[in-house]
Each structure stands twice: as C-alpha cells, then as structure tokens.
Amino acid sequence: DGGITQSPKYLFRKEGQNVTLSCEQNLNHDAMYWYRQDPGQGLRLIYYSQIVNDFQKGDIAEGYSVSREKKESFPLTVTSAQKNPTAFYLCASKPSGIYNEQFFGPGTRLTVL
Amino acid sequence: AQKITQTQPGMFVQEKEAVTLDCTYDTSDPSYGLFWYKQPSSGEMIFLIYQGSYDQQNATEGRYSLNFQKARKSANLVISASQLGDSAMYFCAMREGGGGATNKLIFGTGTLLAVQP
Numbered sequence: 001d002g003g004i005t006q007s008p009k010y011l012f013r014k015e016g017q018n019v020t021l022s023c024e025q026n027l028n029h030d031a032m033y034w035y036r037q038d039p040g041q042g043l044r045l046i047y048y049s050q051i052v053n054d055f056q057k058g059d060i061a062e063g064y065s066v067s068r069e070k071k072e073s074f075p076l077t078v079t080s081a082q083k084n085p086t087a088f089y090l091c092a093s094k095p096s097g098i099y100n101e102q103f104f105g106p107g108t109r110l111t112v113l
Numbered sequence: 114a115q116k117i118t119q120t121q122p123g124m125f126v127q128e129k130e131a132v133t134l135d136c137t138y139d140t141s142d143p144s145y146g147l148f149w150y151k152q153p154s155s156g157e158m159i160f161l162i163y164q165g166s167y168d169q170q171n172a173t174e175g176r177y178s179l180n181f182q183k184a185r186k187s188a189n190l191v192i193s194a195s196q197l198g199d200s201a202m203y204f205c206a207m208r209e210g211g212g213g214a215t216n217k218l219i220f221g222t223g224t225l226l227a228v229q230p
Contacts (some may be wrong), residue, residue, distance in 0.1 A: 008178075010213070020138065033217075033218075040222065041222055041223075042204055042206075042220030042221050042222050042223055043158075043204070043206075043218070043220040044220070045217055045218070048217065052133075088156060089156060090156075093160075098166075100146050100163050101148070101160045101163060102158070102160070102209070102218060104150075104158035104159075105155055105157070106155070106156060106157045107157060108175040109156070
C-alpha cells in the first residue's frame with residue numbers, strides 16, 4: 001500500500017542525546033515536510049524539502065537538522081541544542097503540480113527524560 | 114503576517130445533528146488555500162476538505178462542507194449528521210500562494226469535537 005511511514009511510534013531519549021526520526025514515503029511525492037505539535041497547539045513547520053538534496057528551514061528550525069538524499073526519505077534529527085524536544089512529530093508529503101493536499105504520516109511521539 | 118484563528122477550544126454535538134467549527138484567517142496574498150484536517154486520538158492527520166481563494170462555490174465532500182466567506186475571511190467547517198466517529202480534534206490550515214509555491218501550511222490551534230450519543 002502507498003503511504004507515509006514514521007518510525008518509531010514512541011521514542012524515549014535522555015537529555016543531551018541526539019535522536020533521528022525516520023520518515024519514508026512510497027507515494028513518489030516531490031515535497032516533504034516536518035511538523036512539530038505541542039499540547040493545545042497546532043502544527044508548526046520545522047523543515048521542508050521540495051526536491052532531493054534541497055531543503056529549507058521552517059518557522060522553528062533551531063535545534064533540528066534534516067537531509068534529503070533520496071526522494072523517498074526525509075529523516076529529522078533532534079539535536080541536543082533543541083531546548084524542549086518533547087513533542088509529537090509529524091511528517092508529510094505532497095506531489096508537485098496542481099494537487100494541494102499534504103499527506104501525513106502517523107507521527108512519532110518523542111519524550112526526552 | 115498570515116494567521117489562522119480557531120476560537121472554539123472544544124465543542125459538544127448530539128449524534129445526527131449538524132455542527133459548525135469556526136475558522137478565521139488573515140493574509141495579504143490574494144491567492145491562498147484553506148484546508149481542514151481531522152486528528153483522531155491516534156494522532157494521524159486526515160485531510161477533509163479544501164477551498165481555494167478563487168473558487169466560486171463552497172467546497173463540499175460528503176458530510177463536510179466549507180462555508181467560505183471571503184470578505185469576512187472566514188472558512189467554517191460544517192459537519193452534517195454527526196457520527197460518534199467524528200469525535201476528534203479539527204484543525205483549520207492555510208497555504209499562501211498558488212499550488213506550485215512552497216506549500217507551507219499554517220495551522221490554527223484546533224477545536225476538540227465530542228459527539229454525544
């Protein structure tokens with residue numbers, strides 16, 4: 001089945017450790033996005049990529065890094081520089097052209113102890 | 114600056130009744146898109162409906178319709194004949210620019226809908 005997978009669903013890390021969240025899509029979409037969701041808030045854009053080997057910062061990029069070496073994959077690294085990393089992280093993708101909808105993965109809940 | 118406002122933190126509705134979830138937006142771009150997403154307790158975001166700023170008619174998708182009032186900058190979601198499975202968080206979002214732009218979405222804070230039997 002086509003879709004977006006994020007792994008793991010739940011992730012626990014100690015403070016000061018870097019952690020990488022996986023996002024894979026087999027929809028052949030060009031654009032991919034990472035969002036962060038905190039309780040009682042909407043989604044906020046961390047990074048996005050419109051094509052392979054290119055990505056741009058979103059509204060809250062500090063403390064995060066990404067790579068886009070393959071069209072299918074857009075991993076997000078939460079570094080120790082991120083002050084409050086505990087959150088729900090959602091990955092999305094979108095085809096190019098006239099389609100408007102972003103398709104979302106199931107999310108990863110990161111808890112930093 | 115572009116902004117999405119959802120003023121209803123939570124709402125109750127009786128099963129089989131209709132409910133309206135409010136959304137207002139602010140943008141200076143004449144070309145934009147408005148979206149509604151549903152987020153069940155499991156966390157995934159489910160796309161419901163889309164309205165383009167130049168669309169002449171209000172968007173409809175099954176039991177969902179979007180009451181688009183451009184002059185008032187509002188894009189309310191109407192759910193008809195509510196079902197227990199409609200209980201979820203609902204987010205309004207806006208994309209500035211046409212479909213070929215960066216496609217960044219700006220989200221509101223959401224409305225938690227509870228459907229009562």
